[in-house]
Amino acid sequence: MINASTASGGTQGSDGSGDGSGREDGSGQGSGDRSGSGGGRGGGDQTPGGDRQEAGEDGEEGRERNNRNQEREEPVILSPWTTKNMGEYLQSALEQLTVSGEPVRKGVINVNRAPAFVLRALPDVTEEIADQIASAAASRSATETTPAWLLLEEVVDLELFRKIEPFITTQGKVFRVESVGFFENGGPVVRVEAIIDVSTGIPVLVQKRELSAQGNAYPREVLLGIQSY
Numbered sequence: 353m354i355n356a357s358t359a360s361g362g363t364q365g366s367d368g369s370g371d372g373s374g375r376e377d378g379s380g381q382g383s384g385d386r387s388g389s390g391g392g393r394g395g396g397d398q399t400p401g402g403d404r405q406e407a408g409e410d411g412e413e414g415r416e417r418n419n420r421n422q423e424r425e426e427p428v429i430l431s432p433w434t435t436k437n438m439g440e441y442l443q444s445a446l447e448q449l450t451v452s453g454e455p456v457r458k459g460v461i462n463v464n465r466a467p468a469f470v471l472r473a474l475p476d477v478t479e480e481i482a483d484q485i486a487s488a489a490a491s492r493s494a495t496e497t498t499p500a501w502l503l504l505e506e507v508v509d510l511e512l513f514r515k516i517e518p519f520i521t522t523q524g525k526v527f528r529v530e531s532v533g534f535f536e537n538g539g540p541v542v543r544v545e546a547i548i549d550v551s552t553g554i555p556v557l558v559q560k561r562e563l564s565a566q567g568n569a570y571p572r573e574v575l576l577g578i579q580s581y
Contacts, residue, residue: 439504446498446517456551462524463499464489475515481508496522525551526558532568534575541568 433441461470463485471482488507499520503513526549533542543566547559563569573579 435510442500442504443498446500452518456525457518457521458551460519460521462522463502463520464492464494464496464522465524474519476512477516481512492522498522525549530563532570532575534568536576543568 433445461474463471466486466489468479468482468486471477471485472479474482477485484507485502488502488505492501499517499522502508502520503510508516526547529546529548531544531546534540541564543563545559545561545563546557549556549558568575571579
C-alpha cells in the first residue's frame with residue numbers, strides 16, 4: 353500500500369518506517385525513517401549520512417574531472433613569429449631577447465670580421481659555407497648589431513643558423529692592440545701587443561706581450577702614416 357506524504361513516505365509507523373517513497377527523507381523503495389537510514393534507492397536526507405555522502409564524493413570527483421577537461425580545452429595561442437615574416441622581427445628579437453642567463457657570452461666569433469678558416473670552427477660549417485660567409489661579410493657595415501643578415505640574406509639556411517647562432521656575434525668586445533714606438537730618423541724600436549676585453553664595460557688587460565726583439569714588422573711608410581697597411 354502506497355501513501356504519498358510530504359512529511360514521510362509509505363505507510364507510516366511510530367518510527368516513520370513503512371513501504372513506499374518519501375520526499376523529505378529522500379528514501380526510495382523500501383523502509384526508511386527520518387534519521388536518513390533505509391531506502392534501497394534514492395538520495396540522501398536532510399542530515400549527513402546514508403547515500404548522501406556517496407553522492408557528495410561523486411560530486412567532488414566530477415568537479416575535478418571538469419577542471420581537468422577545462423585545462424585541456426584551453427585555447428592554444430599561436431606565435432606571430434613565423435619563417436614567412438622573419439624580416440619583420442628577427443633583427444630586433446636578437447637585439448633585445450635572450451635565452452641565456454649569462455651577462456656576457458665568451459668565446460663567440462665575430463662573423464663580420466673573422467676569416468674563413470676561423471669560421472670553420474662553427475658547427476656544421478663547411479669550407480664552402482665559411483668562404484660564402486667571409487665573402488658576404490666583407491661588404492657589411494662595422495655597426496651591424498646582430499648576425500640576422502646571415503639568414504635574412506640567405507647566406508645560411510634556418511637549420512644551420514640555429515646551430516651557429518649561440519657561437520657568433522657582430523659586436524666583438526675583445527680587441528688586439530699593437531703599438532710601435534720609434535724615432536722618425538732611425539733608432540731603437542719598441543713594439544708591444546695587448547689583448548683588451550671591454551665586454552663588462554670596464555677595459556681589462558687580458559694579455560700583454562713584448563715584441564721588440566722581433567722588430568717593428570711594419571714598413572716605415574705605414575708607421576709614418578704615409579701608407580695604409
